[in-house]
Amino acid sequence: MAERAGLQALNSLRLRASATLLRTPDTQAGLRDVLDEARSLQLPVVVLGEGSNVVLAGDLDALVLRYRGLGREIISEGSEHVGLRVAAGENWHALTVWALDQGFYGLENLALIPGTVGAAPIQNIGAYGVELSEFIDCVEVVDIDSGSMHRLSAAACAFGYRDSIFKGALRDRCVITAVEMTLRRSEQPNLSYAALADYVKADGHEVTASEVHQAVVELRRARLPDPSLMPNVGSFFKNPVVTSAQAEALMKENPSMPVFRLADGSTKIPAAWLIEACGWKGYTQSGVGVHGGHALVLINQGSNSGSAVLDLAGRIQQSVRRRFGCKLEIEPRIYGAAA
Ligand SMILES: Cc1cc2nc3c(=O)[nH]c(=O)nc-3n(C[C@H](O)[C@H](O)[C@H](O)COP(=O)(O)OP(=O)(O)OC[C@H]3O[C@@H](n4cnc5c(N)ncnc54)[C@H](O)[C@@H]3O)c2cc1C
Known part of the structure; x- marks a missing residue:
């Protein structure tokens, strides 16, 4: 099969990864041809837009499809x-x-x-x-x-x-x-x-x-840091939603914690506040880091490795869970070997 397609320029974290094939149809007929091609080669299809909400944790044995239809x-x-x-x-x-x-x-x-x-x-x-x-x-x-x-x-x-x-x-x-x-x-x-x-x-x-x-x-x-200058995917974690009882208990111990009451009675807590309270803001390890201005944004500082990003994310999740009992869910979609 032909040379693999590089994906580093196609994701805003600028993570190094490749795909078996890359196709960019710009019409519905062209799209159907690409789907036929993937089927005949028995390759799974991974759809990519501008790559601003994905973590490429390794190479993809897949046909990466970017649909470019305009109008x-x-x-x-x-x-x-x-x-x-x-x-x-x-x-x-x-x-x-x-x-x-x-x-x-x-x-x-x-x-x-x-x-x-x-x-x-x-x-x-x-x-x-x-x-x-x-x-x-x-x-x-x-x-x-x-x-x-x-x-x-x-x-x-x-x-x-x-x-x-x-x-x-x-x-x-x-x-x-x-x-x-x-x-x-x-x-x-x-x-x-x-x-x-x-x-x-x-x-x-x-x-x-x-x-x-x-x-x-x-x-x-x-x-927010501009991804073209400081590679990132925006918010790396979703804001956790907890029960009102959990929120009351957390607020008792952390009176300065901001909370947003939701219509269904649950409470949303800003993930950025939890991460900052655990001391991660501005932290750097192995070429990836937590942005100094916004604790919810993880940045690639030259590691170019999806697993390095996920290692750091895992440490942050663990420390927030230990200190506050809240589960931080990763927002971008993870693709590749280590997913
Ligand atoms: C600096 C920064 C700030 C951000 N701020 C916000 C924000 O304020 N609010 C917010 O909601 N998000 C935000 N995001 C996240 C991101 O911008 C959005 O999720 C955006 O919709 C992703 O678009 P994309 O084309 O880059 O998708 P990609 O990252 O390429 O793909 C994301 C997911 O969508 C799927 N997908 C993409 N296109 C298609 C398609 N045509 N058909 C089927 N599946 C498809 C992919 O398979 C993948 O699972 C931010 C990201 C960055 C980098």
């Missing part, structure tokens, strides 16, 4: 709303900029999240008080085994906090080829996230969607 289409229009169909290969942030320029509102708070439109439903991307699931009508997928196309309604996608059916029953079973969503025609800035509200409302004037978009970009640039 943004208006499929319905009303006085209040507009329906869009966006192909999976589009860049997410570019979509938020384009939507704002068109006067289509809602995606402002999700500005600057790296990655493709096709990957966005996988973990129901969210930031600054908004989740993608608020806008999705339907997700178009192609089944990896049969090559058949299906449209899943938002309800069928079973969206949750950083979660969807694509991480559960449909994990590794389909390629997302397009996302249909409804955006607003009127500006209704969402300032439910306190830090964002504080930032934009500084002089008390009425805030526009454009200002929210710009504020989110500025806040993110100030808080």
Whole structure:
């Protein structure tokens, strides 16, 4: 078989890994041909977008497929709303900029999240008080085994906090080829996230969607390291959700611990606070580290090794569990030998 394909430039942690084959179809017909090829070679298919939420822990004996189909289409229009169909290969942030320029509102708070439109439903991307699931009508997928196309309604996608059916029953079973969503025609800035509200409302004037978009970009640039300068995958761990009884006990022992009460009575605790409290912020070992400005972000400082990243992650998980009894779950998907 031909030379293996390098993946280091295709993941934002810049981890060194290779795949048996790499294919980048940009049409649905091309995608079906690639799926046929994988089937005939009996290779598993691993779908990759821009690689900003994966840890490549080793080489992949697989056909890595990056679907590059492009296009943004208006499929319905009303006085209040507009329906869009966006192909999976589009860049997410570019979509938020384009939507704002068109006067289509809602995606402002999700500005600057790296990655493709096709990957966005996988973990129901969210930031600054908004989740993608608020806008999705339907997700178009192609089944990896049969090559058949299906449209899943938002309800069928079973969206949750950083979660969807694509991480559960449909994990590794389909390629997302397009996302249909409804955006607003009127500006209704969402300032439910306190830090964002504080930032934009500084002089008390009425805030526009454009200002929210710009504020989110500025806040993110100030808080998160740029993966092209300091390789990372954003938040490495999900925020743990505990019962209210657990939260009460933890708060008694740690009065300064911030908590977010959820509608179902449970409590979300910021993983960054737990990690920082365990003394990990700014820690470095074997060419990987915890970012000095944001304890939730692990950075590749030259090790280029997925197992080195996972070793450090494991030590952090262990210390948080020992001290607080909370389980930290890794957010990015792990691929490769050591997974
Ligand atoms: C600096 C930084 C900040 C971040 N901030 C946020 C944030 O605020 N909120 C947030 O939610 N996330 C955040 N992330 C995570 C990441 O941006 C999102 O998860 C994004 O959706 C990943 O897109 P991607 O194209 O890079 O996907 P990849 O990392 O390539 O893939 C992620 C997963 O999706 C699957 N996948 C990708 N494309 C498809 C497809 N077309 N069909 C089927 N499966 C597919 C892959 O198989 C993989 O399992 C951040 C990441 C970084 C590096």
